Amino acid sequence: MLHLDWLEAFTVFAEHLSxxxxxxxxxxSQPALHVQIGKLGAELGVPLYVRRGQRLExxxxxxxxxxxxxxxxxxxxxxxxxLRVGESLQPVALAAGEGTFLYLLGPAIRAFTxxxxxxxxxxxxxxxxxxxxxxxxxxxxxVAPVDGAAPGLTIDRLTEVAQVLAIPAAHPLxxxxxxxxxxxxxxxxxxxxPGRPHRAAITAALLRAGVTWEPAVEATGWEPMLHxxxxxxxxAIVNACCRLPRGLVARPVPELPRRTYSVIRRxxxxxxxxxxxxxxxxxxxxxxWRSRSRKAARARPEQxxxxxR
Amino acid sequence: MLHLDWLEAFTVFAEHLSxxxxxxxxxxSQPALHVQIGKLGAELGVPLYVRRGQRLExxxxxxxxxxxxxxxxxxxxxxxxxLRVGESLQPVALAAGEGTFLYLLGPAIRAFTxxxxxxxxxxxxxxxxxxxxxxxxxxxxxVAPVDGAAPGLTIDRLTEVAQVLAIPAAHPLxxxxxxxxxxxxxxxxxxxxPGRPHRAAITAALLRAGVTWEPAVEATGWEPMLHxxxxxxxxAIVNACCRLPRGLVARPVPELPRRTYSVIRRxxxxxxxxxxxxxxxxxxxxxxWRSRSRKAARARPEQxxxxxR
DNA sequence: CGAGGCTATAACGTGACGCTATGGTCCATC
DNA sequence: GATGGACCATAGCGTCACGTTATAGCCTCG
Numbered sequence: 001m002l003h004l005d006w007l008e009a010f011t012v013f014a015e016h017l018s019x020x021x022x023x024x025x026x027x028x029s030q031p032a033l034h035v036q037i038g039k040l041g042a043e044l045g046v047p048l049y050v051r052r053g054q055r056l057e058x059x060x061x062x063x064x065x066x067x068x069x070x071x072x073x074x075x076x077x078x079x080x081x082x083l084r085v086g087e088s089l090q091p092v093a094l095a096a097g098e099g100t101f102l103y104l105l106g107p108a109i110r111a112f113t114x115x116x117x118x119x120x121x122x123x124x125x126x127x128x129x130x131x132x133x134x135x136x137x138x139x140x141x142x143v144a145p146v147d148g149a150a151p152g153l154t155i156d157r158l159t160e161v162a163q164v165l166a167i168p169a170a171h172p173l174x175x176x177x178x179x180x181x182x183x184x185x186x187x188x189x190x191x192x193x194p195g196r197p198h199r200a201a202i203t204a205a206l207l208r209a210g211v212t213w214e215p216a217v218e219a220t221g222w223e224p225m226l227h228x229x230x231x232x233x234x235x236a237i238v239n240a241c242c243r244l245p246r247g248l249v250a251r252p253v254p255e256l257p258r259r260t261y262s263v264i265r266r267x268x269x270x271x272x273x274x275x276x277x278x279x280x281x282x283x284x285x286x287x288x289w290r291s292r293s294r295k296a297a298r299a300r301p302e303q304x305x306x307x308x309r
Numbered sequence: 310m311l312h313l314d315w316l317e318a319f320t321v322f323a324e325h326l327s328x329x330x331x332x333x334x335x336x337x338s339q340p341a342l343h344v345q346i347g348k349l350g351a352e353l354g355v356p357l358y359v360r361r362g363q364r365l366e367x368x369x370x371x372x373x374x375x376x377x378x379x380x381x382x383x384x385x386x387x388x389x390x391x392l393r394v395g396e397s398l399q400p401v402a403l404a405a406g407e408g409t410f411l412y413l414l415g416p417a418i419r420a421f422t423x424x425x426x427x428x429x430x431x432x433x434x435x436x437x438x439x440x441x442x443x444x445x446x447x448x449x450x451x452v453a454p455v456d457g458a459a460p461g462l463t464i465d466r467l468t469e470v471a472q473v474l475a476i477p478a479a480h481p482l483x484x485x486x487x488x489x490x491x492x493x494x495x496x497x498x499x500x501x502x503p504g505r506p507h508r509a510a511i512t513a514a515l516l517r518a519g520v521t522w523e524p525a526v527e528a529t530g531w532e533p534m535l536h537x538x539x540x541x542x543x544x545a546i547v548n549a550c551c552r553l554p555r556g557l558v559a560r561p562v563p564e565l566p567r568r569t570y571s572v573i574r575r576x577x578x579x580x581x582x583x584x585x586x587x588x589x590x591x592x593x594x595x596x597x598w599r600s601r602s603r604k605a606a607r608a609r610p611e612q613x614x615x616x617x618r
Numbered sequence: 619c620g621a622g623g624c625t626a627t628a629a630c631g632t633g634a635c636g637c638t639a640t641g642g643t644c645c646a647t648c
Numbered sequence: 649g650a651t652g653g654a655c656c657a658t659a660g661c662g663t664c665a666c667g668t669t670a671t672a673g674c675c676t677c678g
Contacts, residue, residue: 001313001314002313002385003312003313004310004311004312004313005310044389044392045392045393046392061392064388064391064392065392068384068388071384072381072384072385075377075380075381075384076311076381079373079377080353082373083353083354083355083370083373083374084354268582270579270580270581271579272579273577
């Protein structure tokens, strides 16, 4: 009674949250898609979406159906591959932030692609979107700095990354081996826009320490932030694992808490072959970045660079 | 393009290997089923069955499709349950021999049904059919005396069971603590029909020892065999774990190799929740039956009896 | 307040699917 | 070796489901 077409249609509908656009993507008329989604909901006996104003959004059940639909679609495609070429060619999707890919996951990703059991699909997302991608089944695995437990997700600790202050080598603070928060009094900082987790962490820590500061530039992502530091616009607090542009130095800021990066996955998802392999490699290649040391940086010189296309 | 109906139809077709009968079971006309199977094969690009004489049999690809079809159907039903009642009510299927259920798996099965996470479906099969049921996805797990590796199957050692001679208490051999093979010279044995593994093992062992014997009755299953021993028709070599009828005694036969019972599962099958739980319980409740001791028998008196309906 | 964009329903045509009927093939039985 | 039976496979036909275009209803923004 259930049609796989309905599930397929529902996944792309859920990605667009629009009948009109999803229908175009499916090369189908909008009414046709509408009735397919309607039949799917009727068959399952639950409403799949609700109208909130002019926007559509998935119901809780709709999100479950989305996970199920993605799973069924992947299983079908994987099986067709197995039938034809003997093994699945379906990509395993890994979601993480851009910086995470650049500085943390290089060796693991290289090892996985070298084994080449299956294509790897990298989804560059911010923290919330990474969690959402894993939860909705868009990504099989995610890597992100999560603390505490997330409902429905299983998290495996990967590594801890200390926070450092990135400054020009000529900057007065560069003479110190270690930075205290009150050293930043009055500093012009390059920070992410309000609402981003890193911005929130910096704001909270400096507020607790009673340090006043001002934003120099708001930039998203470690690379742009460091770029502006190199331009002399200001200084920035970044992950210890970031690769610094020429002329910049990093000094640890021990008062800032280390961020714990973890591999996350859906608790109820079966760990299928290639996904399990990727998770294994991610955990196996984990290296701690408690503090940035030249030795560590020299030991794997092309690690971050290898991720640049 | 793939219809779940086709997969559903294919599973019952594969169980009947007959369009006529499968169509009846599906409340469908024979031609309708025929074209469904035809479309499934055409869509996948592989022939699903071949005619061997008047019998139909699945091709290798057809067997793979059967596994896939069963998996998809189970996943769909499980999801509908999860959507409606919050957790899967789909049964987990366990295949084993009748004697295995009676004497080996009682506590584990009781523990699983007590937890009652999902219904348990017991499939009583002989050795080959147990392996086939697991391989084809009809059963999620199997328990059987397998030695060595089976391709595509993962086996986890469960327990070892010694062989004993079951005889009336008044029998001359009952005065011995232990039986040697040459004690059986000229004996009238109750054995399974030719071709069954137990028959083969007995025949081979006695042949190697140069012992001549004659079959008294051919009976299938430990219970019938012991029944005939109780009737005085002959004596029998049975598993040490068998529960003996009143008036019979068992004496170990050390020269016969112990049989190793294992939990078997498809290597490429994901260990989903309830199946994993059942496997855990099976392994946790494993007890060795190296030799039949009264202490062990008294320690769990209703274990075999609990499995009788 | 009107235009634009989107959802939802209506009306209609085509194609897919199931049914009955029947030919073809293999095997059992005599 | 012939005959009947069981069953697979195909043909022809009718019905229903699905997709299309047309259009009404609704929300939002200029």
